[in-house]
Amino acid sequence: MKPIRRRFSHDWWRYLFTLGLVVIILYFGPLVFLANISLETESQFLTNSMSLPHPFSWSNFAQAWQQASMGEYFLNSVLYTVVPTVIALMLSLFLAFPISRQYVRWARQLHVLLTSGMFFPVAVIPLFIEARMLHLYNNRPGYIILHIEDAMVFGFFLFVGYFRTIPRELDESAVIDGCGYLRYLFTIVGPLARPAFATMGIYAGIQIWNDLIGPVVFLATPSLFPLSRGLFVFYGTSASQWTLLAAGVLIAAAPLIIAFLLFQRYFIQGATAGAIKS
């Protein structure tokens, strides 16, 4: 009988060759091209963009950073991502814990209702009208508030499942020891649910960071734009300054790629949980 466990699969070199080639060309290729273009001079791009940059035009990065005011947009993005994600995390914790424990009336109905929130149709037009009525249009607090709901519903869905793994006896012993609800939630449940928090925070955070329709619809003043729209505006105004655009795109992509490499596990968990969502 042949041994069942081998280090590599039968015919492994064929897989490596076919899939490896496809993936490298299609997924690594574009990034390499981008890096290559970002280091070329404008005239070199127009004559032969595929050749290696000569001389290296490092100044593209500094110029793109300045010309696209990426620093400003970057700070906006950080604010728009961190604040709604943290608020959504808190609010979904407050909703998910008592509902998953059925500590409140109508817990089952509330569970169904809040989970169904993940399936609601995209409603950008009504949100725009609401934003205008509630003075959430074209200002930072408004933009932050408008991004809480999506992340919160996702967090709720994730946490309700996770809290089932925390034994009820823990609640009882906390009460017997005279621990209040909020203290219990923050000092006992919170640390126990850290993996779920990380999954929610990273996945929801990246969704908000990358949102482009949101800033197009809810913001009008350029100084309020996050990086996603700022970069898009730069694309519109820098018409055919492709080398600068390539540098700008790489600057914007770098933190995301680093975050992805660091938190890949959480991100894939979030995406699989959100599978049912999108």
Add this chain to the structure above:
Amino acid sequence: MNNVFAGRQKLVIYLTMIPGFVVFCLFGIVPSISTLIISFTNFTAIPGIPASFVGVSNYIHIFVDNAQGVLQSLKDTLIFAASVTVLQNAIALWMAHVLTKKFPGVKFFRTLVFMPAVLGVTIIGLMWSLIFAPSGGPAAGILSLFGTSSAFFGSSRFALPLVIFVQIWANLGFTTIVYIAGINTVPVELGEAARIDGASNWLNFWKVTFPMIAPSLTVGVILAAAGSLRTYDLIYVLTDGVNNTNTLGMYMFNTAFQGSSNLGIGAGIGMIQFVLTIVVVLALQKYLARREEAMS
């Protein structure tokens, strides 16, 4: 079930739930039911103009006055969604099949395929716009070797296929993960047994693995179909809906927020998109569920 927290603590539980619930009602429930209501009004995105109910006149505008527009949009949507759903699932199935084998670098390849999910539509869209830049871009360079050229996203013939390509490129990793999870539930021994019996790798996949991952196929197909019928953000970056890429989502967005900024008509188009999505997804779900039963 009875609550272990009592008295004042119970009140705290209810109080802390209020903000989240208000947010959910205000930005979840209300908007999702009001698209329909707005589609019967003449709301515009221009501030200061009062809005009133106009009956079905927005729908008359969409289907009668501007029938050409909605027909073209329906056609673009169906071509886009069908191509994306079929190709994305077929390629992801192959990728998952290979990526569940053991060979050097397999982890690296998984990471690479999944990476676009984190980059977002602006970066992905601009990156491909750059690669397909009509003058000087790498793709134009390759074409010029063959003595030809193309406007790529600016060409009415190639814009839609290219948009479909970028959409698949961006979401392939996600669908692949769904299938990898499915294939990992298939006992390894099954495949080994079939292989020892002389089944080729290909036959093995179709006769052993594929029937066993019917539930993953349902998830993969439904998600790709629902997603591609609704999405428009990537198209917005790549073409903004010109050159036969005006899917219903794009049409809705541009009607509501660009040009005449007619929110009422935009909401009407949004409702058409919503109904189409529901019908297609329910039909697929029914078909795939029956298929799953037949497989098991």
